[in-house]
Amino acid sequence: MKERLHDKSNAQQTQDPIYQVRNVSVAFDMDRGTSRVLDDIDLDIERGEILGVVGESGSGKSMFADSLLNAVVSPGQLGGEVIYNTEDGQSVDVTELTDEELRKFRWQEASMVFQGAQDSFNPTRKIRTHFVETLDAHDADIEDGMDRARELLSDLYLEPDQVLNSYPHELSGGMKQRTLIALSMLLDPEVIVMDEPTAALDLLMQQSIVRLIREIKGKYDVTIIFITHDLPLLAELADRLAVMYAFEFVEIGLTDGILEEPSHPYTRALLNSTPNIFAPVEDMTAIEGSAPDPVNVPTGCSYHPRCPMATDACVESDPGYYETNANHGVKCHYWEDVDNAIPLQVTADETRQVDVPAYGPVAMGTDRTPVLTLDDAEVHFESSQGLFAEPDAVRAVDGISLDIYENEVIALIGESGCGKTTLGKTAIGLQRPTGGSVSFRGQDIWDAKDGHGDVEIPHEAIRQSLQIIHQDPGSAINPNRTVRHTLELPLKHYNDELDMGDRQARILGMLETVGMTPPEDYADRYPHQLSGGEKQRVTLIRALLMEPDLILADEAISALDVSLRVEMMDLMLDLQEIFDTAFLFISHDFSNARYITEKSGGRIGVMYLGEIVEIGTVDEIINNPKHPYTKSLVWATPDLDETGENEDVPLRKIDIPDARNPPSGCRFHTRCPEARETCARKKPVLVGDGGNTHEVSCFRDVPNHEYWDSPELMNDEPSDETPTEK
Amino acid sequence: MNWYIRRTLQALLTVYGVITFTFVLIRIMPGGPMESMRAQLIQQHQGSLTTEDMERINRIVETRVNIDPDQPLYTQYVDYVSSVLTGDLGQSTWHQAPVMDLLIERLPWTIFLMGSSITLSFALGITLGAIMAYKEGTILDVGLSSYSTFMTSVPYYVVAVLLVYFLGYQWDYFPIQGRMAPQTTPGLNYPFLAGVAYHLVLPVISVVITGMGGRALAMRGNSVRVMGDDFIRVARLRGLKPRTIAIQYVGRNALLPMYTNLMLAVGFMFGGAIILEEIFGYRGLGQLMYSSIGNRDLPLMMGCFLLITMTVVIALFIADLTYGKLDPRVQSGERHESF
Ligand code: SF4
Ligand code: SF4
Numbered sequence A: 001m002k003e004r005l006h007d008k009s010n011a012q013q014t015q016d017p018i019y020q021v022r023n024v025s026v027a028f029d030m031d032r033g034t035s036r037v038l039d040d041i042d043l044d045i046e047r048g049e050i051l052g053v054v055g056e057s058g059s060g061k062s063m064f065a066d067s068l069l070n071a072v073v074s075p076g077q078l079g080g081e082v083i084y085n086t087e088d089g090q091s092v093d094v095t096e097l098t099d100e101e102l103r104k105f106r107w108q109e110a111s112m113v114f115q116g117a118q119d120s121f122n123p124t125r126k127i128r129t130h131f132v133e134t135l136d137a138h139d140a141d142i143e144d145g146m147d148r149a150r151e152l153l154s155d156l157y158l159e160p161d162q163v164l165n166s167y168p169h170e171l172s173g174g175m176k177q178r179t180l181i182a183l184s185m186l187l188d189p190e191v192i193v194m195d196e197p198t199a200a201l202d203l204l205m206q207q208s209i210v211r212l213i214r215e216i217k218g219k220y221d222v223t224i225i226f227i228t229h230d231l232p233l234l235a236e237l238a239d240r241l242a243v244m245y246a247f248e249f250v251e252i253g254l255t256d257g258i259l260e261e262p263s264h265p266y267t268r269a270l271l272n273s274t275p276n277i278f279a280p281v282e283d284m285t286a287i288e289g290s291a292p293d294p295v296n297v298p299t300g301c302s303y304h305p306r307c308p309m310a311t312d313a314c315v316e317s318d319p320g321y322y323e324t325n326a327n328h329g330v331k332c333h334y335w336e337d338v339d340n341a342i343p344l345q346v347t348a349d350e351t352r353q354v355d356v357p358a359y360g361p362v363a364m365g366t367d368r369t370p371v372l373t374l375d376d377a378e379v380h381f382e383s384s385q386g387l388f389a390e391p392d393a394v395r396a397v398d399g400i401s402l403d404i405y406e407n408e409v410i411a412l413i414g415e416s417g418c419g420k421t422t423l424g425k426t427a428i429g430l431q432r433p434t435g436g437s438v439s440f441r442g443q444d445i446w447d448a449k450d451g452h453g454d455v456e457i458p459h460e461a462i463r464q465s466l467q468i469i470h471q472d473p474g475s476a477i478n479p480n481r482t483v484r485h486t487l488e489l490p491l492k493h494y495n496d497e498l499d500m501g502d503r504q505a506r507i508l509g510m511l512e513t514v515g516m517t518p519p520e521d522y523a524d525r526y527p528h529q530l531s532g533g534e535k536q537r538v539t540l541i542r543a544l545l546m547e548p549d550l551i552l553a554d555e556a557i558s559a560l561d562v563s564l565r566v567e568m569m570d571l572m573l574d575l576q577e578i579f580d581t582a583f584l585f586i587s588h589d590f591s592n593a594r595y596i597t598e599k600s601g602g603r604i605g606v607m608y609l610g611e612i613v614e615i616g617t618v619d620e621i622i623n624n625p626k627h628p629y630t631k632s633l634v635w636a637t638p639d640l641d642e643t644g645e646n647e648d649v650p651l652r653k654i655d656i657p658d659a660r661n662p663p664s665g666c667r668f669h670t671r672c673p674e675a676r677e678t679c680a681r682k683k684p685v686l687v688g689d690g691g692n693t694h695e696v697s698c699f700r701d702v703p704n705h706e707y708w709d710s711p712e713l714m715n716d717e718p719s720d721e722t723p724t725e726k
Numbered sequence B: 001m002n003w004y005i006r007r008t009l010q011a012l013l014t015v016y017g018v019i020t021f022t023f024v025l026i027r028i029m030p031g032g033p034m035e036s037m038r039a040q041l042i043q044q045h046q047g048s049l050t051t052e053d054m055e056r057i058n059r060i061v062e063t064r065v066n067i068d069p070d071q072p073l074y075t076q077y078v079d080y081v082s083s084v085l086t087g088d089l090g091q092s093t094w095h096q097a098p099v100m101d102l103l104i105e106r107l108p109w110t111i112f113l114m115g116s117s118i119t120l121s122f123a124l125g126i127t128l129g130a131i132m133a134y135k136e137g138t139i140l141d142v143g144l145s146s147y148s149t150f151m152t153s154v155p156y157y158v159v160a161v162l163l164v165y166f167l168g169y170q171w172d173y174f175p176i177q178g179r180m181a182p183q184t185t186p187g188l189n190y191p192f193l194a195g196v197a198y199h200l201v202l203p204v205i206s207v208v209i210t211g212m213g214g215r216a217l218a219m220r221g222n223s224v225r226v227m228g229d230d231f232i233r234v235a236r237l238r239g240l241k242p243r244t245i246a247i248q249y250v251g252r253n254a255l256l257p258m259y260t261n262l263m264l265a266v267g268f269m270f271g272g273a274i275i276l277e278e279i280f281g282y283r284g285l286g287q288l289m290y291s292s293i294g295n296r297d298l299p300l301m302m303g304c305f306l307l308i309t310m311t312v313v314i315a316l317f318i319a320d321l322t323y324g325k326l327d328p329r330v331q332s333g334e335r336h337e338s339f
Helices: A061-068 A099-108 A127-137 A142-155 A160-164 A173-184 A203-220 A231-235 A255-260 A265-272 A312-316 A335-341 A420-427 A445-450 A459-465 A483-494 A500-513 A519-523 A532-545 A562-579 A590-600 A618-623 A628-636 A677-681 B003-028 B033-044 B051-065 B073-085 B099-134 B139-153 B156-170 B190-227 B230-237 B242-267 B269-279 B285-294 B298-326
Strands: A017-030 A033-046 A050-054 A077-085 A091-093 A110-113 A191-195 A223-228 A240-245 A248-254 A322-325 A328-330 A370-383 A392-405 A409-413 A435-440 A466-469 A550-554 A582-587 A603-608 A611-617
Touching (some): A017 A061, A033 A061, A033 A223, A061 A077, A061 A191, A099 A110, A110 A173, A110 B230, A127 A160, A127 A173, A142 A160, A142 A203, A173 A191, A203 A231, A240 A265, A248 A255, A248 A265, A265 A335, A392 A435, A392 A582, A409 A590, A420 A466, A420 A550, A445 A459, A483 A500, A483 A519, A500 A532, A532 A562, A562 A582, A590 A603, A590 A618, A603 A618, A603 A628, B003 B298, B033 B051, B099 B242, B099 B285, B139 B190, B156 B190, B190 B242, B190 B269, B230 B242, B242 B269, B242 B298, B269 B285
Parallel strands (some): A050 A223, A050 A240, A110 A191, A409 A582, A466 A550, A550 A582
Antiparallel strands (some): A017 A077, A077 A091, A240 A248, A322 A328, A370 A392, A370 A435, A603 A611
């Protein structure tokens, strides 16, 4: 083994490095100058560890992944040495391998799981072919290899034969991602580089995959380099963390050390900007400024333009690695002072006192009439398959009853495909239910539209009272109209007794209320002159000008930056109070749902496969979840205090069943860790316990139910023929 | 409703619509084909017309276009549709023979001519496009791209006329017209087949030269796009052999969009043959159609019109039904229709 003596990074942190990365740079020649997307990196990776690499997009973290496999795409040029040490003590410089050696090295020694797993498979070939051709290309034994593939797939909670016989598009995102992980381990590599392997998946799936990666790492004894922008994900997974900023590592150390005593101002800012279900959202702050341009990296410490502690010394000299202790290196001159200069947001347990809701729970009062009532509403979409197959119905919304009261805020959460968006649209009359009814103050919306029976509230008035704010404000406003013009239209349409002056006054007043000042200036702007948050405000004003009774906010803040989200939610709540509207807030993010409902004393509804499985106040849902599904969602929401470190995935299966053919009995029984035989036969109903706001659809909530005497459900899937009793 | 059934019904409905359309054209339109045919006959008839003559003329018109004007309209209509469906397209006025027989005699020749042109132009275009894509940005790519772009904008008949003039008249390398060597007997004998091939060279070349460029550019674009996809990168990292990647990964996926193009070309093949065959004096369907216009042979024109539209409808129908077999993502065809 060649000895490398010029160690200057974290060499002392490792004993048996599998990778020694020395002076590695990646440069692109551009017209504007040389773009350095990786800047003189030094790093050792220990055999058998999980190294987490965290950084914002554009920090160079994907380039780091590529350089480990010498897979930087041209015209990028990889410089420096990437030493790979095999188990039996040989060293090779990956940058100097011939094409054929490199072809062998990749996938046999080091493999990679990509960011875009969704497109990592050839759409015209079956999954099995992908496995076989990989074995073939490396002259491996096909039969042994496929046995290993099956084992890997079932370790990843997949049905091997079903997956192997599928085409890529037939698998869900989470399944594809896990299949890709299995494919990456097919040739028993020593190292797997995972570049954002869970991005674009639901939280529950992300967390499940992270658990599985840990398990699989233990079983197959590999080294994993896990690259992500999502710090909380790494908190539970990685042994060591490397924080990347401006194309270099600014802090490297053991995960606990970095989370508890982050010593670089950037790391601290990153931690403070991370959403956390148990920490107050008010404390979340986004990092000011933007990531540097690779052509023009700031002199000295590259973080100085954004660093609150920067001094002249920082501009002049680039800090080297300072050792805070033997296992922790940081690139900052003033790391000893960060504790005082940039306090960390208070962590979990200390803040777990529920804010007193500003308005008190609204739903409690039984004397109120609901603004909107869904009664056993159903929306089934048809989808036909194959030549003579019966068309299947996708039960997007399946028998949901829900009352929304005056001024109430209800948040609906659930994994993608659970039907929450369809339910929202049904509630405000944008989607006609295929069964059941939707009524506004007692008037059936669709009867009003069709003119059936006695129409007490005309359809026009109902439409005015039910408004929507979309996820993407850009597409919801006409780009060729000024803000004033956009806002005038609804006023003219629904409120024609107002004269010009009144209309103008109202619009300007609203703009001012939402903080777009000076209003005269904003009124004459076109949408492209507004930021995302401002556009979203315009759509909010437009909805409010109709004086609605209920506004549907469909993922309305998901597209905004973390810091803007809080602001936007606050604004919605303020306006809600002024305008006396109810909000139906749809989100895939538990933290946001918690924030908006906690502040307004609203309720959270949890949806699963077209049904509401649990609904209640924030306190009830987050601190006392009763339904096993709600529990798993809470489990999956990031929290930094690592209490859940050794918990297993609280699910028996991690994939959502096909909505065309939902499981019998309780729909959750195929995944529910508590499922017993009764659950596969009988269907629980949503019930509260006496005048309470908390309603759950699970037998475990029913004392003396036959569930308790029923034997535990075996792991195998009950056959489809299982009769369903209602 | 099931997509396949719906698509089949749709195709049948189109066929039916086309037949009805020709009926309307012939029967209802004032001054339409039937009227003009009667006028033609009257003109040909010297001297004054007796009622008997009139009746005879009407009978001729009737057998020729399959419509008996004395019947009530709906009976005429039913008769017309059923005779078309049973393959009776009427009598050609010029050739004095059933339209169907004329079409069937010419059909193989045109299928042969256009089939080889289409096959060659696709095969060459696709190969060329794939090569250009692999050499993206090189002189070869730039040169071939510019050449292809230029050739696509030249109409095939210009090339055809030039070829006939130089290679035919001036240098006498190739026959200037006809479809087979004289004094050969059709059948599986060498002189006949060689003669046929010899006569095919010029027309095929003129189609291939001009048609190939467009295919090549399309294939190049598709391949370049596919090569940028993630799964190609993953395939390379997985260490697959470059050959496998080129054929099974890039090629296979780049070809998918070309398939619809191919079926369209097949569908429009008879329409495209009209001018080509006329220039080369090639006795195929196209020429038959062309002459029927000159001869004001209305039943024949109608027959040709029906044939052309039917081919288009059938080709697109096949394209839709089979596309799902090529692209597993399009199973029931819900998201893919050629039109
Ligand atoms: S070196 Fe200076 S600018 Fe850089 S992070 Fe430390 S304090 Fe901030
Ligand atoms: S009813 Fe049974 S399967 Fe359904 S959530 Fe409750 S315990 Fe789980």
